[in-house]
Amino acid sequence: MNKQRKETIIQEIKYWKRNRLLPDQYCDYLLALYTEGEGVEPAKGRGKLYSTFFACLISLFVPITFLVIYFTEMPVHLQMLLVTFFVLLSIFGYFVFRKEQLYIHIPVFVIALLTLIFSIKLLELLSFQLPLTFIIITFQTLVWFFIGYIKKWYYLNISAIIAMILLVANIILM
Secondary structure, eight states: OOHHHHHHHHHHHHHHHHTTSSOHHHHHHHHHHHHTTSSOOOOOHHHHHHHHHHHHHHHTHHHHHHHHHHHOOOOHHHHHHHHHHHHHHHHHHHHHHTTOTTTTHHHHHHHHHHHHHHHHHHHHHTTOOHHHHHHHHHHHHHHHHHHHHHHTOHHHHHHHHHHHHHHHHHHHHO
């Protein structure tokens, strides 16, 4: 095979792998085939471990938030600061995991829940009336549903539907 053509094919396969147009295993196989075994890069084992650890850490933000808000005597402004810090870390996790299909959903779901908890606690702190709380929750669940529909993340759609059902049930039982 022509050397120029082979180099073009190898660069194209590397582009596919970098942009995740094909699974890594297929790209590794094709690179090994066209480079005769010299173009395959070793897998990043330590990076995978850090990603898993960071994803587990992000998933612990929701229970820690519930613990801090409802079971401690911490001042309210510190509670809000902690929740804000957790939301910012989750947003950072979203940007870290945005190319990894496996872990991207953890920060998204944590951001959604923490934002809901934060807004409810803030409305409770500012002692707004119930209709405004219902409007805020409805708006957030509609945003969840819209993002879930656009991105095809069905867990956000299901969460929005469940939240709306609970909200309507709460309104009816009042």
